[in-house]
Amino acid sequence: MVSFDKYKSVHLLSKLSKNPIDLKKALTTSRVKQFKAKNIGFNFLFACERIDENIFNILLDLAKESKALDKIYDMQSGKKINFIENVESENTQILHTATRDFFGDSIGDKKARDKAFLEIEKLKEFLDKKNGFFENIIHIGIGGSILGVRSMYYALKGFSKKKKKVYFISNIDPDDLSRVLEEVDLSKTVVISVSKSGTTLETLTNEIFIREELKKNNLNPKNHIISVTSKNSKMDDKNRYLEVFYIWDYISGRFSSTSMVGGVTISLSLGFDIYFEVLKGANAMDRVAREKNMLNNLPLISALLSIWNRNFLKYQTNIISAYSKALWYLCFLVQQLEMESNGKSIDKKGKKVNFETGSIIWGDIGTDAQHSFFQFLHQGTDIAHIEFIGFLKSQYEKDLKIEETTSQEKLISNLIAQSIALAMGKKSDNLNKKFEGNRPSSILSCDRLTPFSFGALLSYYENKVTFEGFIWNINSFDQEGVQLGKVLSKKMLAFFAKKEKFELGEAFLKEMKD
């Protein structure tokens, strides 16, 4: 394994990045036509990135040098890739793509596929028997057990015919649960409790809390709580749960959206067909990710551009701005995907890296964000790269023409205008009205946000993040960085329970109380 900073292409890119092109001069209609990639209904437009043809070709060389396509094939086909040489590590397969590889042309690990399909059958059976019983759904989980399904639910709510209400509870903050309990009738409620390990502090606490409330209302918790967990975890217990659905160690939390973690809640609220369409879309984009013709491989090109922006142009952050209210929660999912997977400092040899890894992902939907932080993007002292996402049609297809244009046209106009304005800037003798330009962005678009295209979008980001890790030669699938906080938090709890001293923690608490 060659380290990222030793690749030939990296040296070339490093030199070329000293003089990136001037978009103010370069951005023409022919450039818009030139820098694009298209597949399964998605258009990825990157004319507003600070690259030229030469740089783009070297980026493709980087993909070759780092064997990115071989590695994604290895992952999807079930090779053990979750390891770091020379240190103790998990050494497992990574099979989130295998567990949705049902739609022909399969390469995913057969055992994992079969097991996943069994859960899907179990879910269908459960829906046939029990679906009518509940009006409200409470989904309990945190991190990877909630960010994907929350994003999916809001993205696709518009397609629901059932009008069930879904509440999401994640935080150990007792108010998080209290405000939901105030609104729902528990007798008409089903709770989906999600924890792969069956030991997540926040989830267990909230579940116990709900069990108490159910009992207070003379309801039997067993009839109201479904668990999604690993086989043989504490939550794998049919005596305490209405049903148990399985996930497996080979699916990391942040890559678990399309597993039963998302499947149960989405099927109960929006219907099984919608969930299945999401799987279909995700699988379609998984196949795009292994396209050997790199010009059609959207997640790969996107990963290469992110690396250009992060390691060579030195932009520390990347904004996700979907021009679609339904995608309001997507940014939080991508944030976890990127920052938990690639916020790492050592490579797969166990050595400290001497280059930047994962970016800071943040954002808000457009056009809202234009009225908030876009001032900074246009005239601030730092450059932040932005990824626009847009759709030609709305979901509800209710629209109104005002001054000769529809709202959807206004939305698209804003998206395109911002991308051009950031790139082109504007001269002015009044420096306060001057725009420097050369602030890069990309646009990912498709016809309409549907269950299929949402699934594909989800997989696009999963695969993009995975490619970045492959190219940097880091392990994107562990998260040792969350351990220390857990250890110290337990120490602090032992202090609260009067079992242990923790002087530093106590000093902070004392000052907070003073």
Next chain:
Amino acid sequence: MVSFDKYKSVHLLSKLSKNPIDLKKALTTSRVKQFKAKNIGFNFLFACERIDENIFNILLDLAKESKALDKIYDMQSGKKINFIENVESENTQILHTATRDFFGDSIGDKKARDKAFLEIEKLKEFLDKKNGFFENIIHIGIGGSILGVRSMYYALKGFSKKKKKVYFISNIDPDDLSRVLEEVDLSKTVVISVSKSGTTLETLTNEIFIREELKKNNLNPKNHIISVTSKNSKMDDKNRYLEVFYIWDYISGRFSSTSMVGGVTISLSLGFDIYFEVLKGANAMDRVAREKNMLNNLPLISALLSIWNRNFLKYQTNIISAYSKALWYLCFLVQQLEMESNGKSIDKKGKKVNFETGSIIWGDIGTDAQHSFFQFLHQGTDIAHIEFIGFLKSQYEKDLKIEETTSQEKLISNLIAQSIALAMGKKSDNLNKKFEGNRPSSILSCDRLTPFSFGALLSYYENKVTFEGFIWNINSFDQEGVQLGKVLSKKMLAFFAKKEKFELGEAFLKEMKD
């Protein structure tokens, strides 16, 4: 006016920043006691910032050199401060603090105070007459016309006795409105439409959309829509609105949360008393911001530390992480406050600055964020500063002891543990389990999130951002950077309406459609 980079203190800080202290050695219980500031029930703890006593004193010198306290007094007492020398600029007073300066010890511009109080009286009268009539409230606005009130509503919802539902609509995306219309009974709904200028594209479009829907339901829009706008704007029209409440040019959108922009919706949903308590809290913190004893001036100290982190330690971003679900939306408000106010490249002399201004503000609530991007914070290749916010008591005061600690204790334990873990790090021979430490943070805490403390928190951030601008000598009160996007967006709309050509925009649209 001396430029920021010419201050003596800036030169000293620049030198000292080459060797910041090692928190791993320095962080002791006595340090926790030393680096703190307290006022009106808030505790600001900054032992985990990379400063020592010497640096802290020089930061206080920077406040003196830049006359930060004189400037905040000038603003609060009504001097014209919204200007830039040598270029055409707005040249107005900035009076958001004056318009809540009703609680004794007033220094705010008397005219502005009186006008604001008249609106409050008008609001009370309106509530007496009309309050019972509506079950649902739809608030329409974008940017500064919605971020503050949305944050306030979710923060204080727990104190509502009325259980009215509030919906927020901001986006030009037609789906934003469609999904709300699907849920509400318009005959029982009042709409608050907010636009200072009376010409905001998104707000006007959504208002027209709702007018059409009301008419379709045989309802008279005049009986269902309240406007909040400037005197003599197009929306100042009692023939078309149930009532009109005023705001004024001397309140920038992002500083308008406590004006009628927030007042009408909060009073209708949660009650006038809650709104009035917010005003009281905000005013109390405004007075803290002009405290001459800088050691008690929380927003000033916080601004100085942010400048240390941004300009000297070169951290580009700042995370807001409240350990309180109710503050989920706060981060978006602070994001606008900082990035729209201070995302500027020229100083008040009209000259280009050669130092960093406003930070990128992002974040998510704790403990959720611990299961998402905290991996990056602990082990990523870049450092991001974090501001923790916490409360000793919950809002609903419903809690459960599990394994000898309450959920609220678990919440606080996590907050303290994270701050210590980030600072102290952990040694390990396995580099994958090593934590570098020296990742700085601060903690702002108070007893409980109440209407008063929320108002104070809001004012804390408003004043902090204002202080930063004063110290950098930039104008925090205009937003010329949003203009270019508007111009190009209009060009694109003219193309959609078949009135004009816009080749570059058309090229993008063509590729999106292909």
